[in-house]
Amino acid sequence: MAALNMAALGGAGAGASGSMPMPPIDASKFPLPLPEWLVGNPLFTAGFGLGAMGAAMSLLSRGAAVAEVVFRRQVLMSLEIPSKDYAYQWVMQWMVANRIHGSRHLGVETTYSKDAAGRQTAAFDFIPSPGRHWVRWRGNFILVDRARETKTVDMSTGAPWETLTLTALSIRPNVFQDILAEAKQAALEREEGMTIIYQCYGHEWRPFGNPKRIRPFDSVVLDSGVSNHVFDDIQDFLQSHKWYLDRGIPYRRGYLLHGPPGCGKSSFVSALAGRLGYNICVLNLGDPSMTDDRLAHMLAVVPPRCLVLLEDVDFAVGQQTPADPSGPYAGVTRVSFSGLLNALDGVIATEERVVFMTTNHFHALPRALVRPGRVDLSIYIGLASRSQLKMMYLRFFPGQEDLSETFATVCEDEGLSMAELQGYFMFFKNKPEEAVANIKEWLDERRKVHEEQLQKLREAEAAKSGKAQFEHSWKMEACRRQC
Numbered sequence: 446m447a448a449l450n451m452a453a454l455g456g457a458g459a460g461a462s463g464s465m466p467m468p469p470i471d472a473s474k475f476p477l478p479l480p481e482w483l484v485g486n487p488l489f490t491a492g493f494g495l496g497a498m499g500a501a502m503s504l505l506s507r508g509a510a511v512a513e514v515v516f517r518r519q520v521l522m523s524l525e526i527p528s529k530d531y532a533y534q535w536v537m538q539w540m541v542a543n544r545i546h547g548s549r550h551l552g553v554e555t556t557y558s559k560d561a562a563g564r565q566t567a568a569f570d571f572i573p574s575p576g577r578h579w580v581r582w583r584g585n586f587i588l589v590d591r592a593r594e595t596k597t598v599d600m601s602t603g604a605p606w607e608t609l610t611l612t613a614l615s616i617r618p619n620v621f622q623d624i625l626a627e628a629k630q631a632a633l634e635r636e637e638g639m640t641i642i643y644q645c646y647g648h649e650w651r652p653f654g655n656p657k658r659i660r661p662f663d664s665v666v667l668d669s670g671v672s673n674h675v676f677d678d679i680q681d682f683l684q685s686h687k688w689y690l691d692r693g694i695p696y697r698r699g700y701l702l703h704g705p706p707g708c709g710k711s712s713f714v715s716a717l718a719g720r721l722g723y724n725i726c727v728l729n730l731g732d733p734s735m736t737d738d739r740l741a742h743m744l745a746v747v748p749p750r751c752l753v754l755l756e757d758v759d760f761a762v763g764q765q766t767p768a769d770p771s772g773p774y775a776g777v778t779r780v781s782f783s784g785l786l787n788a789l790d791g792v793i794a795t796e797e798r799v800v801f802m803t804t805n806h807f808h809a810l811p812r813a814l815v816r817p818g819r820v821d822l823s824i825y826i827g828l829a830s831r832s833q834l835k836m837m838y839l840r841f842f843p844g845q846e847d848l849s850e851t852f853a854t855v856c857e858d859e860g861l862s863m864a865e866l867q868g869y870f871m872f873f874k875n876k877p878e879e880a881v882a883n884i885k886e887w888l889d890e891r892r893k894v895h896e897e898q899l900q901k902l903r904e905a906e907a908a909k910s911g912k913a914q915f916e917h918s919w920k921m922e923a924c925r926r927q928c
């Protein structure tokens with residue numbers, strides 16, 4: 446077809462350049478006898494010559510295309526990495542580290558961090574924008590094509606699908622394995638000493654913010670022995686995969702941390718994850734877009750080496766159906782209580798996971814939720830005990846054993862949460878004596894505030910019951926009149 450077109454063009458061209466003298470054709474060289482008037486016609490000879498050139502060029506271009514295919518197949522090799530794959534982000538960062546060549550189209554990724562003095566600094570990383578880029582790596586030139594799908598998007602995130610295609614000469618067959626290994630190693634090093642917090646976006650887990658520095662295990666001060674008890678339990682679980690499999694027991698473990706607010710439930714999960722070298726997937730049952738199906742799905746696709754943290758698990762209690770209009774959280778939550786039970790330990794529940802649940806309302810939890818299989822270990826994390834008061838004081842003011850005793854004696858029966866204590870100590874950085882000297886006054890003030898809050902609550906309750914009583918008597922009166 447291309448050849449025909451060229452010939453046709455050639456003919457037209459010949460017409461246009463008809464004034465150029467063309468050499469006469471030797472009629473004896475044609476396989477078929479041509480009439481004399483045609484052989485001597487300059488238009489015919491010019492068209493014939495151009496047609497032959499067109500055919501030759503078409504052959505050449507076909508040959509080049511075939512040669513390219515052969516070259517690509519034999520000499521080049523390529524690797525496709527879809528954006529859904531873990532390696533995608535690793536390779537993007539690898540490109541940043543290895544500098545991108547040959548492109549003026551770069552994107553910027555800004556990261557904020559704080560130095561030791563609390564100053565905020567911003568760092569810019571140039572990432573490859575969609576298009577072709579060259580990366581020089583260990584003497585090899587790698588062509589990277591970042592292609593963005595324009596017609597379809599990832600329904601779970603709304604982001605367009607993307608693919609990275611790496612192309613390299615195949616003289617080094619392991620080049621891609623080496624690149625992936627290096628990119629993965631660099632990613633692991635970046636994450637070392639860090640905890641990644643994952644949140645769900647649509648139907649997948651994505652890192653939330655920058656990785657956080659690991660919280661030291663002993664920075665969460667619990668009553669004596671509690672931290673180590675949980676740590677030993679989870680260590681034992683993580684080493685018992687085969688034991689569970691051999692006995693046909695689903696390989697999963699559930700922990701429930703309960704107690705008043707601000708006593709360290711979430712902080713403890715974070716410190717525990719850091720000590721185990723795990724990351725955390727946070728699930729929020731109060732998320733209005735969370736449904737029973739989505740909850741089950743998210744628990745099924747938890748990334749490796751992650752603890753799942755289900756905060757305020759009492760949120761789903763009382764919710765009969767996902768959209769129960771009479772449920773206590775009507776219009777707020779969509780996860781039904783039975784949906785939660787099934788996701789944790791029902792037919793659809795998946796294996797291989799560690800779930801931490803937290804609640805401030807342990808007594809509101811039905812037994813179906815706290816039974817073994819869903820909750821295997823339940824731990825009370827309460828208000829500051831004497832030993833916690835002392836330890837917390839010593840964390841802020843190391844070496845002040847005597848003062849820590851005095852401090853603990855004053856606060857012992859006050860029902861302080863660790864969060865309150867932390868807030869108090871922040872006022873007295875490096876002033877251990879002042880922290881002790883001011884504590885009585887602070888406690889008096891705190892009692893006064895609590896008393897005021899309690900009074901307001903009582904008044905609100907009284908107003909509510911008064912209104913209810915009035916409504917009740919009004920209805921009774923209406924009923925009596927009707928009768």
Ligand SMILES: Nc1ncnc2c1ncn2[C@@H]1O[C@H](COP(=O)(O)OP(=O)(O)OP(=O)(O)O)[C@@H](O)[C@H]1O
Pocket residue numbers: 664665666667704705706707708709710711712713803804805863864865867
């Ligand atoms: N036991 C503790 N040891 C050290 N710090 C603590 C402890 N408990 C709480 N804190 C501090 O108090 C703050 C709140 O703690 P955290 O969120 O872990 O409490 P929580 O029990 O999960 O509260 P809530 O039930 O309201 O979610 C954090 O800044 C944390 O550092």
